[in-house]
Amino acid sequence: MTDPLLRVENLTTQFFTEAGTVRAVDSISFEVHEGEIVGLVGESGAGKSVASMSLLRLVESPGEIVAGEITYKGRTIFGLEETADGSLSERPEMLSEEEMRREIRGNEIAVIFQDPMESLNPVFTVGGQLREFIELNRGLSKRVAREEAIRMLREVGIPDPEGRYEEYPHQFSGGMRQRVLIAMALACEPSLIIADEPTTALDVTVEGQILDLVDDLQEKYGTSFIWVTHDLGVVAEICDRVNVMYLGEIVEQAPVDDLFYETAHPYTEALLESMPRPDLTVEEIQSIRGVMPSAIAPPSGCRFHPRCRYAREACKRVHPDPRRVATSADGETHRAACLRHDVFESGYEASAPLEHATALSDREVERPPGGEGGE
Amino acid sequence: MSSFGETPTGSDSSTAERDSETLLEVEGLKKHFTTGSGLLSGLRVDPGSFPPVRREHERVRAVDDVSFSIARGETLGLVGESGCGKSTLGRTVLRLLEPTAGTIRFDGEDLASLGGEALRRKRAEMGMIFQDPHASLNPRMTVGTIVEEPMVAHGMLDGEGREARAKSLLEDVGLEAHHYHRYPHEFSGGQRQRVNLARALSVDPDFVVCDEPVSALDVSVQAQVLNTMARLQAEFGLTYLFIAHDLSVIRHIADRVAVMYLGTVVELAEKEELFENPQHPYTQALLESIPVPDPRESGTRGVLEGEVPSPVDPPSGCRFRTRCPVLIAPEGYGFGDAEWEATRGFVRAVKRRTFEPAPAAEVRERFFPEGVPDGEAGELVETALSLVSAAELEGLEEDARTARWHEASELLLESFAEESICARERPHYEVDPVYGDGEHLAACHRHR
Numbered sequence: 001m002t003d004p005l006l007r008v009e010n011l012t013t014q015f016f017t018e019a020g021t022v023r024a025v026d027s028i029s030f031e032v033h034e035g036e037i038v039g040l041v042g043e044s045g046a047g048k049s050v051a052s053m054s055l056l057r058l059v060e061s062p063g064e065i066v067a068g069e070i071t072y073k074g075r076t077i078f079g080l081e082e083t084a085d086g087s088l089s090e091r092p093e094m095l096s097e098e099e100m101r102r103e104i105r106g107n108e109i110a111v112i113f114q115d116p117m118e119s120l121n122p123v124f125t126v127g128g129q130l131r132e133f134i135e136l137n138r139g140l141s142k143r144v145a146r147e148e149a150i151r152m153l154r155e156v157g158i159p160d161p162e163g164r165y166e167e168y169p170h171q172f173s174g175g176m177r178q179r180v181l182i183a184m185a186l187a188c189e190p191s192l193i194i195a196d197e198p199t200t201a202l203d204v205t206v207e208g209q210i211l212d213l214v215d216d217l218q219e220k221y222g223t224s225f226i227w228v229t230h231d232l233g234v235v236a237e238i239c240d241r242v243n244v245m246y247l248g249e250i251v252e253q254a255p256v257d258d259l260f261y262e263t264a265h266p267y268t269e270a271l272l273e274s275m276p277r278p279d280l281t282v283e284e285i286q287s288i289r290g291v292m293p294s295a296i297a298p299p300s301g302c303r304f305h306p307r308c309r310y311a312r313e314a315c316k317r318v319h320p321d322p323r324r325v326a327t328s329a330d331g332e333t334h335r336a337a338c339l340r341h342d343v344f345e346s347g348y349e350a351s352a353p354l355e356h357a358t359a360l361s362d363r364e365v366e367r368p369p370g371g372e373g374g375e
Numbered sequence: 376m377s378s379f380g381e382t383p384t385g386s387d388s389s390t391a392e393r394d395s396e397t398l399l400e401v402e403g404l405k406k407h408f409t410t411g412s413g414l415l416s417g418l419r420v421d422p423g424s425f426p427p428v429r430r431e432h433e434r435v436r437a438v439d440d441v442s443f444s445i446a447r448g449e450t451l452g453l454v455g456e457s458g459c460g461k462s463t464l465g466r467t468v469l470r471l472l473e474p475t476a477g478t479i480r481f482d483g484e485d486l487a488s489l490g491g492e493a494l495r496r497k498r499a500e501m502g503m504i505f506q507d508p509h510a511s512l513n514p515r516m517t518v519g520t521i522v523e524e525p526m527v528a529h530g531m532l533d534g535e536g537r538e539a540r541a542k543s544l545l546e547d548v549g550l551e552a553h554h555y556h557r558y559p560h561e562f563s564g565g566q567r568q569r570v571n572l573a574r575a576l577s578v579d580p581d582f583v584v585c586d587e588p589v590s591a592l593d594v595s596v597q598a599q600v601l602n603t604m605a606r607l608q609a610e611f612g613l614t615y616l617f618i619a620h621d622l623s624v625i626r627h628i629a630d631r632v633a634v635m636y637l638g639t640v641v642e643l644a645e646k647e648e649l650f651e652n653p654q655h656p657y658t659q660a661l662l663e664s665i666p667v668p669d670p671r672e673s674g675t676r677g678v679l680e681g682e683v684p685s686p687v688d689p690p691s692g693c694r695f696r697t698r699c700p701v702l703i704a705p706e707g708y709g710f711g712d713a714e715w716e717a718t719r720g721f722v723r724a725v726k727r728r729t730f731e732p733a734p735a736a737e738v739r740e741r742f743f744p745e746g747v748p749d750g751e752a753g754e755l756v757e758t759a760l761s762l763v764s765a766a767e768l769e770g771l772e773e774d775a776r777t778a779r780w781h782e783a784s785e786l787l788l789e790s791f792a793e794e795s796i797c798a799r800e801r802p803h804y805e806v807d808p809v810y811g812d813g814e815h816l817a818a819c820h821r822h823r
Contacts, residue, residue, distance in 0.1 A: 044593055204622070206682075230593065260669060
């Protein structure tokens with residue numbers, strides 16, 4: 001296998017707040033290969049946005065990347081080493097802030113955010129912003145950059161690009177603004193685009209148009225994507241491989257087909273069951289008990305155990321890391337962090353089921369007995 | 376003008392469940408907003424006419440001639456994209472907004488004509504749940520006060536009785552009685568939505584309008600709240616008007632579904648029928664665009680071009696025609712199917728200016744690989760082709776170029792699109808259902 005475009009190992013990002021240390025991203029590892037769309041899925045608070053911003057070193061105080069290694073095309077975006085006195089310091093080959101700004105952000109790795117209104121400046125014309133971006137990043141003359149900007153606007157499906165070049169962001173609809181951001185992301189022909197919930201705020205027909213556009217553009221430019229979303233429907237539609245996050249950790253990592261058909265983590269399973277389906281009439285949807293706990297004091301052992309219907313005594317003690325549980329037909333690894341799999345040898349089978357899990361498996365879902373404050 | 380629901384009660388008696396009476400019946404409901412207010416807004420100066428100054432306000436036709444009925448104990452799902460008027464409809468039905476025209480018969484009485492005290496008393500039978508669980512609860516009131524407020528307004532029970540009822544309601548919606556003394560900020564989004572539910576139910580209403588009640592929630596919490604709502608409906612015998620943009624949620628909770636587009640209902644049918652046998656091209660496009668959580672299901676998506684037109688000046692006839700992938704060919708030109716499809720594609724491309732100026736032959740080859748249509752239609756296409764060909768546009772200023780495009784687009788639209796039956800008549804047809812035997816209405820001229 002060729003070297004991945006991006007390799008993330010044990011990335012850990014924490015926020016130091018007065019209430020305590022928030023372990024937003026806790027030792028996650030994944031890879032992105034050339035030309036693939038990798039999903040980063042989870043509910044709000046799972047740490048998926050912090051994880052993706054960490055890749056560009058765009059985590060702001062009080063947040064900080066405290067451990068791990070990020071390698072992009074052989075260059076070290078983040079890496080620590082132990083010094084003689086035992087403390088950690090940045091490795092010398094780690095890219096400087098200047099290098100990140102000039103060479104990586106925008107040029108190599110671009111970002112598309114959820115809310116296009118916040119990413120566009122309301123007092124400049126759309127065309128002007130795009131032109132300036134191209135002018136600065138690609139060193140083109142003003143006139144050539146303008147032509148390039150119009151070409152990009154047409155490429156992403158903005159009707160009448162010459163006319164709309166002079167318009168302001170508020171004159172564009174949500175879908176059109178998102179197209180402008182895609183144009184901006186593509187303008188420097190980056191190798192990797194991080195898309196953070198880019199279609200969440202859009203209507204389904206517009207979302208469909210944008211997903212189509214991404215497909216076409218990916219085919220044309222061969223760009224890799226990290227697609228951050230909470231919507232498993234979108235994941236099924238466009239992702240090649242998927243990482244499911246829960247409370248700062250990756251709990252399952254699999255090719256998309258295996259994730260849906262050979263689901264190996266109870267959280268993924270529960271997420272899939274709790275979704276109403278557009279293509280089937282489901283009389284009762286199985287909800288997940290409770291809410292995601294705080295990342296300041298995550299549960300012991302497996303972080304999902306208080307909500308898991310398979311939880312046993314062992315799940316409270318042993319903290320599972322994502323391990324290989326299967327290999328798909330085309331040789332891709334399927335990882336899951338659940339003690340039910342044999343590779344963990346945790347004594348799961350022998351330990352006693354937890355009380356709530358027994359109740360849950362009896363499909364006692366609406367309101368668990370003894371109610372612990374609803375969700 | 377036709378409208379939905381001209382045959383409301385008669386066909387409703389078909390299924391056992393809806394043998395029960397109609398609780399709400401809306402007919403020809405309109406809600407228009409005028410843009411701008413104030414002394415000088417809407418002032419137009421036109422020196423060519425007399426008097427040279429006029430006042431005119433643009434009217435936003437948010438809800439335009441909508442009719443439907445809901446039976447007691449039923450859930451009617453109202454689905455559409457942002458800006459289609461579904462929330463306005465929900466609010467107008469409760470008379471939180473003053474209807475511009477039409478009747479709203481609730482339990483036999485016309486709400487639209489009620490006023491003052493009578494309306495206020497009637498409101499005790501209706502409730503509403505809003506979308507944003509963070510904005511819809513007063514942060515300075517305890518949950519108890521919030522839930523009791525509607526009871527106080529309607530003079531229900533005494534203080535002790537209200538407290539007891541509020542506590543029991545909190546338990547009904549899946550919270551705890553001791554949450555009575557807490558404040559909204561102590562709760563998660565899902566729990567707040569439960570408080571909203573308790574408040575809506577406090578005056579024991581028959582009818583609840585739910586405006587996107589779960590769209591701000593995470594999937595797992597959304598499922599919890601949906602299940603609770605379904606249980607409460609059975610327990611309290613509630614009737615829901617459930618507004619959502621998410622078709623999956625609608626499919627889960629609704630009995631019948633109405634699809635809205637640009638202020639009108641374009642399709643209305645029983646759930647299974649609507650999802651399995653959609654008859655309006657807009658409903659079909661909506662259903663095809665939803666990403667299905669199944670990687671083996673390769674969806675066709677993004678089937679719709681363009682964007683929703685402005686409700687200030689909606690298209691004549693069928694509102695969906697400007698984006699419709701199956702717009703009916705205008706009569707009189709003798710279009711064949713393939714010819715019309717090519718022409719329609721060309722008309723929209725010119726209108727949206729989606730191709731760069733090129734020699735006419737090149738454009739012709741791209742849009743009409745089989746050759747342009749014969750006769751008059753062909754001549755019109757040729758005229759448009761030459762207007763926007765590279766040779767014609769060469770050396771012109773941007774303004775002049777835009778004028779050319781505009782001219783070509785106007786010519787094509789007036790000759791073809793505006794001549795279609797879709798542009799000339801408002802559609803309203805009843806089709807035979809395949810699933811179940813409920814009424815199925817589809818506002819599409821293909822069913823003529």
